[in-house]
Amino acid sequence: MAAQRKLFPPKIIEKLNLSQRVAVLTGAGISAESGVPTFREAHTGLWSRFDPLELATPQAFRQEPKLVWEWYTWRREMISRAQPNPGHYALVEMENLFPEFTLITQNVDGLHRLAGSQATIELHGDISRTGCSSENQIVSDWPETDEIPPHCPHCGALLRPDVVWFGERLPSEPNEAAFMAASSCQVFLSIGTSTLVEPAASLPFVALRNEAAIIEINPQETPLTPLASYSFQYPAGEVLPALVSMLKR
Numbered sequence: 582m583a584a585q586r587k588l589f590p591p592k593i594i595e596k597l598n599l600s601q602r603v604a605v606l607t608g609a610g611i612s613a614e615s616g617v618p619t620f621r622e623a624h625t626g627l628w629s630r631f632d633p634l635e636l637a638t639p640q641a642f643r644q645e646p647k648l649v650w651e652w653y654t655w656r657r658e659m660i661s662r663a664q665p666n667p668g669h670y671a672l673v674e675m676e677n678l679f680p681e682f683t684l685i686t687q688n689v690d691g692l693h694r695l696a697g698s699q700a701t702i703e704l705h706g707d708i709s710r711t712g713c714s715s716e717n718q719i720v721s722d723w724p725e726t727d728e729i730p731p732h733c734p735h736c737g738a739l740l741r742p743d744v745v746w747f748g749e750r751l752p753s754e755p756n757e758a759a760f761m762a763a764s765s766c767q768v769f770l771s772i773g774t775s776t777l778v779e780p781a782a783s784l785p786f787v788a789l790r791n792e793a794a795i796i797e798i799n800p801q802e803t804p805l806t807p808l809a810s811y812s813f814q815y816p817a818g819e820v821l822p823a824l825v826s827m828l829k830r
Contacts, residue, residue, distance in 0.1 A: 588820070589827060593811050596794050597768055598829050602681040604766035605672060606759075606784050607817075610773020610799055612688050614818045615663045637746050642714070646739055650730040653742045657708050660689075665696035668772070668817035671825045673697040678828055683762035687774060687781050689744050702755045702762075704781055710743035719743060751780060763787040770796045772817050776805045785809075 597603070609619040631652070635641055642649045673696050676682045684701045686693055689708040693701050711720050715738035723734045730739045745751055759781070763769060769788035776782045785805050789795055797809040798820045806812050813820050 588813060588815075589824060590811065593794070593796065594827050597824075600679065600767040602762075602766045603675070603679045603768045603770070604683045604762040604784075604788065604793075605675075605685065605770040605772060606763075606774055606781060607672075607684070607686045607688060607693070607772045608774025608778075608781075609688060611666070611668045611817045612663070612690050612692055613773070614668060614816055615666045615690075615692060617660055617663045617688075617690050617692075634747060637744075638748055639746055640748070642739075642741060642746070646741075647729045650741075653708065653744075657742075660691075660708060663690060663692060665692045666818045668821045669693055669696035669698070671817075671821035674825045675821075675828075676700060678825075681766075683758070683766070685759045685762065685781070685784065687778065702759050704745070704751055704755055704759060706742070706744035708742055708744055711740050712743040714739045714741045756780065759784060760787060763793075764791050766791075766793050768796065769793045770798065771803075771805055771809070772798045772821070774799070774803070775801075776803045 613619055636649055636652050669692050672684060672693065676684065676698060682700055684693060684698050686701060686703055687705050689703070689705050691707050691709055712718060713720055713733040713736060715733065715736055720733055720740055723731050723740065726732070730741065732738065733740055763784040764787050766788055769785050771785045774781070776785060785795055789808060794810040795805070795808065797803070797805050797812045798815070798817050800814050800816060802814070
């Protein structure tokens with residue numbers, strides 16, 4: 582802990598302690614510390630011959646809905662075994678330290694919510710939820726059936742995972758809320774994300790243009806690294822608890 586604390590320049594602690602508005606963007610890296618493989622690493626066993634970029638599309642669902650549904654069932658079961666890690670819990674603590682705190686995530690695993698985060702914007706949905714492919718509504722219950730995928734009990738359309746697929750637009754409400762938070766925050770934390778997948782990749786740069794301090798936490802360099810006010814190339818599960826412990830209560 583003491584070694585980690587030496588990482589933080591006094592200015593970063595002072596900036597956070599004086600800030601009223603903080604926004605956070607998380608990506609696959611923070612969930613990888615909980616044992617959730619990144620999207621492109623998740624294919625093993627029977628699914629190793631499939632390209633996730635081809636399965637996670639509306640076109641694939643139209644052409645082979647059974648295959649896509651079964652793949653997401655497999656992914657859902659794999660993710661359901663994961664638990665939040667110290668990075669997730671540190672963000673819960675951080676949420677209670679600022680008058681305005683917005684947590685934006687690209688992850689669909691629900692681990693932030695499981696850890697106890699409240700003000701969370703799930704840009705890409707939640708794999709544990711199911712929606713109607715026609716009416717774009719969450720469906721929590723449907724009659725038992727041997728059909729794969731099952732059908733919506735309201736309109737008869739196929740059910741689908743409540744996630745955003747490649748080629749689909751983000752729902753307008755969470756997208757607008759995320760960009761509003763990025764444009765108005767005083768500090769923006771980019772955690773475990775490659776800053777390559779749009780539109781989420783633009784968020785830290787929006788914050789940067791609005792003169793926010795940018796803190797990046799990622800073991801690998803990203804396009805954001807050279808521009809970040811502070812960059813920590815360590816796992817979030819190590820950096821975030823140490824950072825939170827130094828903030829005023």
